[in-house]
Amino acid sequence: MSAIDARGLSCPQPLSMVMSALKKEKGPITVLINSESAFESISRTLKSQKRTVAISRNGDEITLEIGPLS
């Protein structure tokens, strides 16, 4: 289980952090972001991964719950 807080970070740091976590972490990953462009680039990456993703929004903040490696 790991958590990433990428709120307010410039491109491509949110994506870069998620990518390195996906390599290292087999368990679930929680990602917190507040940028639509980061959300889009991370979503595109996750499409090619064999992991489940649950997305929830709270105002400007977006939480991605990435499931464990199956």
Next chain:
Amino acid sequence: MSNGFFSSTKGVVVAGLFIGLGAAVLQKLGNPGNMGLCVACFGRDVSGAVGLHRAEVVQYLRPEIMGLVLGAFAAAILSGEFKPRMGSSPLIRFFLGAFVGIGALIFLGCPWRALLRLAGGDWNAIFGIIGLAVGVLIGAYFISRNFSLGASQKSTLLFGLAFVLLMIGLLYLRVAYPPIEGQAKNDLLFYSVGGPGSQRAPLWASLIFAIVIGYFGQRSRFCSIGAIQNAVLFKQFHLLLGVMGFVAAAFVANLAFGQFHPGFEKQPIAHQLQFWNFFGLVIVGFGAALAGGCPGRQLFLAGEGDADAGVFVLGLLLGLAMAHNFSAASSGAGLGPHGAGIGVISLVMIFLIAITGLAKKA
């Protein structure tokens, strides 16, 4: 609030195609050769128009700069993405903007113009584009080692609007104080009588194209730096396809307009010192990668309320002006007398910023 079409690869390609086409049309309508759209060159003209430098041939309050920001602002408002934010190392971003401006004037163009020069047959641009890629890769190395300028914070509406209001103010000046035929200055603004600064598309065309490009740019996240970075670091080719669309559209439109002149020699506003073409865009690629986007992308971000991107742009305007004041800017004749020295200092400074910004392992 899904971004739908523009977040798709088809969307960013359409955006790229339109930006490339728009640039070629603006050249056809009067903008300088292979410079239908260039954030560095036009920023330099803007800083000249308000007197930050006195290079007489490159002074014009280019409406494209304002239009790109205002178009992105409109897109952000309509999509609910206008988010005032600031506080991610603004002074450092100011310096990065300035160094990027210096590098761009050593090469003679921002990354967009490098691609437009290629699409117009200026093969000297190839060395610049290789340099751009090298610069972006150096930046990517630091980012993969957790380089960061820190997180921005939410801000208030008016602070987020500050840069947009500045653009509206500049646009007002352009409309209220238009160029007077044959005069180098009106009450307020400098206007080139000869040279690239005197080659202008009509105000309405510059503004309309730039606003639509700004709209597409904000929606699609079009970015030349991100294109290289995402392809190399993450094997994501989404943005790169957008950039390829940009080049393809400009190339086809240039052929149609008779604006394609292949070769190394006699290219408009370009020199053949290939090492310096390469070196100039290494500075640009490296600096812009650390700042999170190419100069055009910074304008789009500033339009959506990112005050730090606005600070980068102000630094860019100052760097461009200082490049002329200190004779670091190149010209068709070659390198400026202080181009090499100031260029090397700029690159060293960006390295210092990169090393200093590496996150400490907890």
